[in-house]
Amino acid sequence: MSTTLFDKVWDSHVVSKISNGPDVLFIDRHMIHEVTSPVAFLGLKNRGVKVLYPEKTFATADHNTPTINQHLPVLDKLSANQLKVLEENSEEHGILYWGLGHEKNGIVHVVGPEYGITQPGATIVCGDSHTSTHGAFGAIAFGIGTSEVEMVLSTQCVMQPKPKKMRITINGSLGKGVSPKDVALYIISKLSTAGATGYFVEYYGEVFSQMSMEGRMTVCNLSIEMGARGGMIAPDDKTFEYIKEKEFTPKGDKWDRAMEYWKTLKTDPNAVFDKEISFDGCSITPMITYGTNPGMGMGILNDIPKVDDQNSASKSYFKSLNYMNYDEGESMLGKKIDFVFLGSCTNGRIEDFRDFAKIIKGRKKANNVTAWLVPGSHQVEKAIIDEGILATLTESGFELREPGCSACLAMNDDKIPKGKYAVSTSNRNFEGRQGPGSRTILASPLVAAAAAVTGVITDPRTLF
Amino acid sequence: MAYDKFKILKSSCIPLPIENIDTDQIIPARFLKAIERKGFGDNLFRDWRYNSDNSPIKDFVLNNPIYNGKILVGGKNFGSGSSREHAAWSVYDYGFRCVISSFFADIFRANCLNVGVLPVQVSPSFLNIIFENIYKNPNIQLNVDLPNQLVSIPDLKLSESFNINDYKKNNMLNGYDDIDYLINMKETITEFAKNTPL
Numbered sequence: 001m002s003t004t005l006f007d008k009v010w011d012s013h014v015v016s017k018i019s020n021g022p023d024v025l026f027i028d029r030h031m032i033h034e035v036t037s038p039v040a041f042l043g044l045k046n047r048g049v050k051v052l053y054p055e056k057t058f059a060t061a062d063h064n065t066p067t068i069n070q071h072l073p074v075l076d077k078l079s080a081n082q083l084k085v086l087e088e089n090s091e092e093h094g095i096l097y098w099g100l101g102h103e104k105n106g107i108v109h110v111v112g113p114e115y116g117i118t119q120p121g122a123t124i125v126c127g128d129s130h131t132s133t134h135g136a137f138g139a140i141a142f143g144i145g146t147s148e149v150e151m152v153l154s155t156q157c158v159m160q161p162k163p164k165k166m167r168i169t170i171n172g173s174l175g176k177g178v179s180p181k182d183v184a185l186y187i188i189s190k191l192s193t194a195g196a197t198g199y200f201v202e203y204y205g206e207v208f209s210q211m212s213m214e215g216r217m218t219v220c221n222l223s224i225e226m227g228a229r230g231g232m233i234a235p236d237d238k239t240f241e242y243i244k245e246k247e248f249t250p251k252g253d254k255w256d257r258a259m260e261y262w263k264t265l266k267t268d269p270n271a272v273f274d275k276e277i278s279f280d281g282c283s284i285t286p287m288i289t290y291g292t293n294p295g296m297g298m299g300i301l302n303d304i305p306k307v308d309d310q311n312s313a314s315k316s317y318f319k320s321l322n323y324m325n326y327d328e329g330e331s332m333l334g335k336k337i338d339f340v341f342l343g344s345c346t347n348g349r350i351e352d353f354r355d356f357a358k359i360i361k362g363r364k365k366a367n368n369v370t371a372w373l374v375p376g377s378h379q380v381e382k383a384i385i386d387e388g389i390l391a392t393l394t395e396s397g398f399e400l401r402e403p404g405c406s407a408c409l410a411m412n413d414d415k416i417p418k419g420k421y422a423v424s425t426s427n428r429n430f431e432g433r434q435g436p437g438s439r440t441i442l443a444s445p446l447v448a449a450a451a452a453v454t455g456v457i458t459d460p461r462t463l464f
Numbered sequence: 465m466a467y468d469k470f471k472i473l474k475s476s477c478i479p480l481p482i483e484n485i486d487t488d489q490i491i492p493a494r495f496l497k498a499i500e501r502k503g504f505g506d507n508l509f510r511d512w513r514y515n516s517d518n519s520p521i522k523d524f525v526l527n528n529p530i531y532n533g534k535i536l537v538g539g540k541n542f543g544s545g546s547s548r549e550h551a552a553w554s555v556y557d558y559g560f561r562c563v564i565s566s567f568f569a570d571i572f573r574a575n576c577l578n579v580g581v582l583p584v585q586v587s588p589s590f591l592n593i594i595f596e597n598i599y600k601n602p603n604i605q606l607n608v609d610l611p612n613q614l615v616s617i618p619d620l621k622l623s624e625s626f627n628i629n630d631y632k633k634n635n636m637l638n639g640y641d642d643i644d645y646l647i648n649m650k651e652t653i654t655e656f657a658k659n660t661p662l
Contacts, residue, residue: 021631038499078497145549145575155646316483
């Protein structure tokens with residue numbers, strides 16, 4: 001029978017099926033961080049249960065960590081306590097822990113792939129919705145709640161009904177200045193934030209096969225923003241090249257055996273999806289959001305859509321525009337901005353910093369802009385320095401911060417003030433996401449860089 | 465964590481007819497710093513409910529004494545965004561046992577079922593009827609009958625059925641959780657683990 005990539009990985013991990021209920025799914029890799037794990041460990045303690053396979057769980061601190069002075073004690077008491085509890089729980093249960101200050105510390109979805117924890121054909125979960133990132137390697141990866149974190153710690157399984165399957169095919173090639181972030185924001189603008197709810201997505205076609213691993217991670221990362229549990233891309237030579245010789249990938253004979261398995265991980269020609277959608281890569285332009293969910297995006301040269309009828313959808317639409325203080329029919333070009341945030345599990349990788357540097361090189365940061373540039377990990381930070389990007393940034397008046405989730409969700413001090421506009425390379429423009437009252441405009445690193453040097457929303461293609 | 469069994473809930477409702485209510489509205493990230501599951505109800509819809517000086521925002525529905533009840537009725541695509549279970553905890557902790565909407569985000573729905581909040585998905589037209597009637601009569605009662613998978617407005621003799629899988633239904637009816645189920649099948653899991661390639 002012809003099966004999809006998703007079927008192959010899912011079905012091989014089903015421990016048992018419950019009739020008119022969920023599947024019991026075995027989890028190969030579990031990543032934890034300080035925010036969604038403490039209550040799960042507390043649950044284990046209350047039940048008197050130990051972690052079943054501590055070697056399959058990996059801990060990093062990222063969500064609430066400061067991005068300056070990481071060598072000093074964390075000032076916020078609640079954050080400091082959460083970090084301490086993660087360290088204690090990891091130690092007690094024999095879990096590998098890359099805490100603040102550790103050379104391998106960084107955002108969970110950046111360090112997982114960097115060290116080869118992320119592998120094709122694996123099931124990967126984390127108490128974070130952007131776990132979908134790891135699907136870029138042909139893994140089934142999705143975010144879970146804290147009850148499920150406790151399930152994985154205690155039994156290495158979760159209980160989930162098998163999602164439906166959707167394939168999004170994009171052929172053609174991307175135009176100049178169009179990046180993976182634009183591809184993702186384009187898809188979400190077409191499907192809405194609920195368009196893929198109940199589905200697991202496979203991305204397929206020339207645009208994705210031509211894309212770098214970093215780009216694939218950006219696209220898969222944003223799968224959750226169209227409602228999908230996750231998204232994945234079949235592994236190819238690019239994937240194998242990326243994971244080869246990483247700390248946690250198999251070596252020698254084990255590598256050869258793994259490769260035999262990994263090479264089978266693709267959708268059969270006649271496999272059937274519950275839903276198929278296709279777009280033309282050539283029609284995608286640099287994207288920008290104007291509202292308060294990631295589905296409210298458009299090509300940067302377009303005008304904010306007009307809505308005529310007064311139904312409940314339009315009330316929510318105008319509530320959103322009102323929050324942003326934008327009007328329907330307006331252009332976003334030339335609108336003044338206050339902050340730029342480059343970073344997050346969506347766009348905090350080396351390629352994103354290369355893109356940013358490309359635009360700002362030889363230009364100066366606009367005076368009205370505060371820029372927070374936050375690498376996704378120490379490895380990214382090191383590459384920024386080694387490749388001379390830091391020198392370019394400094395010359396243009398930018399500073400580099402230390403790794404973490406930072407202003408993406410503003411759990412630490414990196415908060416956008418009330419009413420201020422931030423062009424962010426992160427994943428969510430929800431009300432108050434980047435700080436109470438903050439206004440977020442989602443975009444690619446190129447668009448963020450163009451805004452950073454001009455102080456207004458600018459088409460980066462005019463700066464090449 | 466154990467939760468109260470759910471069989472039949474008869475209650476008035478709190479209406480929130482906004483679409484795409486995301487988990488950052490339900491519980492903003494800055495309130496996720498606890499290490500225990502305690503007190504999350506106080507920060508449910510924090511930034512819609514309170515000004516920055518912590519004074520209540522009068523026109524937000526949770527601050528309007530006319531509306532009460534254990535059922536929260538929300539617009540389409542309720543709970544989109546983050547996987548934070550804290551969102552479901554805050555809904556439960558505030559006192560809601562049921563959320564009704566015409567569409568739920570996946571992870572939020574799963575989290576609700578794991579913590580004892582029943583997500584009830586109704587048709588868009590039935591959702592509108594519910595909203596209209598709450599506004600006509602804030603004390604109007606809804607009856608959520610889990611054994612029969614039926615949500616009704618008894619005063620109007622209107623009802624609609626809703627879906628839930630048998631496994632989760634049984635869990636909600638008895639207050640069971642998935643972890644107990646999984647711990648019971650540990651031997652099968654460890655046997656399975658011996659043959660996993662990664």
